[in-house]
Amino acid sequence: MSGRLNHRVREALTALHQRDRHRRRRVIEPVGPGLSRVDGQVCVNFCSNDYLGLAQDPRLQATCGAAGSGASALVTGYSPAHAELEAALANWLGRDRVLLFPSGFSANVGCLDALLRRGDQAVCDALNHASLIDGVRLSGATKAIYPHADVQGAEAQLKTAPEAVSALVTDSVFSMDGDVAPLEALATLARSRDALLYVDDAHGLGVLGDDGAGVAAQHGQDSIPMLIGTLGKSLGAAGAFVAGPAELIDYLENRARTQIYSTACPPVAAQAALSALHIARVEPWRRERIRELITHLHQSLAAAGLPVPQSQTAIQPIVLGTDASALRASQDLQARGYLVTAIRPPTVPEGSARLRITLTAAHSKSQVSGLVEALADSLLESRVA
Numbered sequence: 001m002s003g004r005l006n007h008r009v010r011e012a013l014t015a016l017h018q019r020d021r022h023r024r025r026r027v028i029e030p031v032g033p034g035l036s037r038v039d040g041q042v043c044v045n046f047c048s049n050d051y052l053g054l055a056q057d058p059r060l061q062a063t064c065g066a067a068g069s070g071a072s073a074l075v076t077g078y079s080p081a082h083a084e085l086e087a088a089l090a091n092w093l094g095r096d097r098v099l100l101f102p103s104g105f106s107a108n109v110g111c112l113d114a115l116l117r118r119g120d121q122a123v124c125d126a127l128n129h130a131s132l133i134d135g136v137r138l139s140g141a142t143k144a145i146y147p148h149a150d151v152q153g154a155e156a157q158l159k160t161a162p163e164a165v166s167a168l169v170t171d172s173v174f175s176m177d178g179d180v181a182p183l184e185a186l187a188t189l190a191r192s193r194d195a196l197l198y199v200d201d202a203h204g205l206g207v208l209g210d211d212g213a214g215v216a217a218q219h220g221q222d223s224i225p226m227l228i229g230t231l232g233k234s235l236g237a238a239g240a241f242v243a244g245p246a247e248l249i250d251y252l253e254n255r256a257r258t259q260i261y262s263t264a265c266p267p268v269a270a271q272a273a274l275s276a277l278h279i280a281r282v283e284p285w286r287r288e289r290i291r292e293l294i295t296h297l298h299q300s301l302a303a304a305g306l307p308v309p310q311s312q313t314a315i316q317p318i319v320l321g322t323d324a325s326a327l328r329a330s331q332d333l334q335a336r337g338y339l340v341t342a343i344r345p346p347t348v349p350e351g352s353a354r355l356r357i358t359l360t361a362a363h364s365k366s367q368v369s370g371l372v373e374a375l376a377d378s379l380l381e382s383r384v385a
Contacts (some may be wrong), residue, residue, distance in 0.1 A: 001196065001225045001245060002165060002166070002167075002194050002196045004164070005115065005165045005196055008165065009248060009251040012249065012254075013247070013250060015253070021254075022254060024253070025074055025253065026078065027041060028076040028077070028079060029079065030045075034339065038076075038078060041055075045076060046147035056090040069082075069263055069265065069267055070267055072259075072260060072261060072263055072264060073259065073260075073264040074253075074260055077263060077264030078264060079264075079267040079270070079352075081262060081267040081270035081271045081274065082100055082265075082269075082270045084274060085098075085100065085270045085271075085274050085277075086098040086099070088274060088277055089229075089241055089243065089277070090243060092213055092277060092281065093229075093243050094213070094220070094221060095244060096221075096244065096245050096246040096249065097243070097244070097245075098191055098242070098243045098249070099241060099242050099243075099252055099253055099259065099260070100239055100264070100270070101241060101256075101258065101259050101265075102239060102240070102258070102262045103229065103230075103232075103240055104131060104200070104202055104229075104230040104232070104240040105131040105134075106240070106258035106262060107228050107230075107240040107241065107242055107258070108129070108131035108132050108135045108161070108200060109134055109135040109227065109260030110135070110252070110256035110259050111198075111226070111242050111256055112132070112138070112139050112167075112198070112250055113135055113138045113256070113257065114169065114251070114252055114256045115165070115196070115198075115252075116136065116140070116141035116142035116165060116167060117135065117139060117141065117165075118138035118153050118165050119141075119142075119161070119163070120139070120141040120142070120164045120165040120166065120167070121141055121143075121144060121165075121166050122136040122139070122141045122142070122143050122144070122148070122167045122169050123144045123145075123146060123154050123157045123158055123166065123167065123169065123195075124136060124143060124144070124145050124169045124170070125148055125149065125154075125171065125174075126145050126146065127148045127171070127174050127177070128169060128170060128171055129171055129175060129198075129200060131200075132169050132170075132171070132200060141167075144157035144158075145157070147172075147182065149179065149182055151185040151186060153187060155189055158193050158195060166193060166195035166196070167196040167197075167198065168186055168189065168193070168195050168196070168198065169198045170183075170198070171200050171202070172199050172201040172202075172203070172214065173201070173202075173203035173204040173208070173215060173216040173313050174203075174315075175202070175203055176315070176317060176343060176347065176348050177315070178309065178313040178315030178316060179310065179313075179315055180215055180312075181199075181215075181225075183199065183216060183218075183219055184219060184223075185202050187219055187223035187224060191223075196226060196227045197223070197224050197225070197226065198228075199216045199224050199227055200228040200351070201215060201216045201217075201227055202228065202229060202233060203314075203315060204216065204233055204313070205229040205233070205234055206233070206234025206287075207234055207287055207313065207314055208287075208313065211281060211284075212234070212280050212281065212284070214229065225244050225245055225248065226242065227243045227244060228240065229241055229243065229330040231276075233267070234276075235273050235276040235277060237269050237270075237272040237276055238265055238269040239265035239269055239270070242256075286361035287361075289363075290359055291358070292365070293363055293365065293368055294311075294312060294313075294314070294359060296364065296365050296368050296369070297316060297357070297359065297368050300369055302369060304372055304373070305376070306318070306372070306379070306382050307319070314359045314360065315356065315358055316357040316358070316359060317343075317354045317357070318355040318375070319354040320354055320355065321344075321351055321352065321353060322351075322353055323344045323353045326342035326344060326353035326354055326355060327344075327353075328378075328382060329342070329355055329375070330380065332374075332382075333375065333378060336374040336377075337370075337374075338371050340356070340357055341355070341356055342355060343355070343356045355375075357371070
């Protein structure tokens with residue numbers, strides 16, 4: 001972790017304690033209508049925003065358990081399910097602590113805004129996700145953009161400022177190209193410049209790395225202290241989290257506005273994520289299936305004379321160029337029974353409209369073969385027309 005940032009975090013936490021403004025979440029367990037157990041004591045809850053009293057309604061609980069959290073985590077929204085999920089995620093990722101957020105977007109915006117300030121610098125990959133871009137913008141830090149996955153370009157952008165915090169900000173797996181950031185080289189650069197390496201592992205988590213713990217997990221806590229992940233992609237639930245050193249998570253719990261002022265994700269989502277995490281860890285065949293399908297897709301595309309993506313992740317782009325060609329191919333594939341979204345600018349650069357194929361463990365090789373056959377027929381027909 002950056003020395004200057006570490007000093008800033010420690011000073012801020014000390015000041016909060018001195019002013020009696022340091023807060024902590026408490027496990028709040030609903031035990032009946034209007035009642036909650038907190039620190040072992042049953043209390044009438046006058047803090048919840050559950051205005052219509054539906055969060056504990058038996059009709060909702062019969063179908064999905066505790067449906068709503070009722071308030072932000074620092075008020076009464078932090079349930080046993082949330083606490084258990086954070087502990088399980090920290091164990092999985094080998095991190096000190098985890099802090100849940102309502103969404104991946106809110107996690108990036110809230111964390112970057114809390115960590116950086118005017119006068120700091122954020123050095124960002126050119127293809128970073130919109131949530132990373134907006135988080136840096138909101139923080140007021142000076143933003144410098146380096147060419148995609150170009151470590152030398154990132155190094156050239158890093159400036160030395162005695163009082164400033166520097167951050168290298170990047171996705172791990174890029175959502176439109178499926179390629180992986182050069183994290184090892186970026187971690188080395190960050191250490192040499194006392195910069196924070198901030199990694200969003202949304203598309204790597206659950207799919208890549210040992211035990212499915214993502215690309216960033218391969219490099220350890222010392223190299224990548226800040227790790228953002230989502231629960232709504234590989235784990236099929238909802239919400240997101242930040243994982244890192246205990247002191248840094250303590251700071252974010254008290255300073256990340258999107259966490260402090262957002263209603264906590266529903267306990268049912270936390271319970272779903274816990275179940276999904278258990279399944280992901282005990283059924284490695286799911287990750288192996290994706291790897292097999294990547295190989296099969298590439299072989300099938302090559303055999304059909306179609307361009308083969310460079311990606312070795314579940315995201316497989318077929319770049320067609322113009323918006324019209326991507327739309328036409330997408331519509332034609334749907335008519336043939338395959339749903340593949342056309343991705344166009346500004347999500348991707350001008351002239352690189354594409355079909356974004358994502359492979360899952362639920363797919364079969366025959367389905368992949370059928371997709372390639374349909375795509376080949378579609379593109380051939382469009383050329384003839």
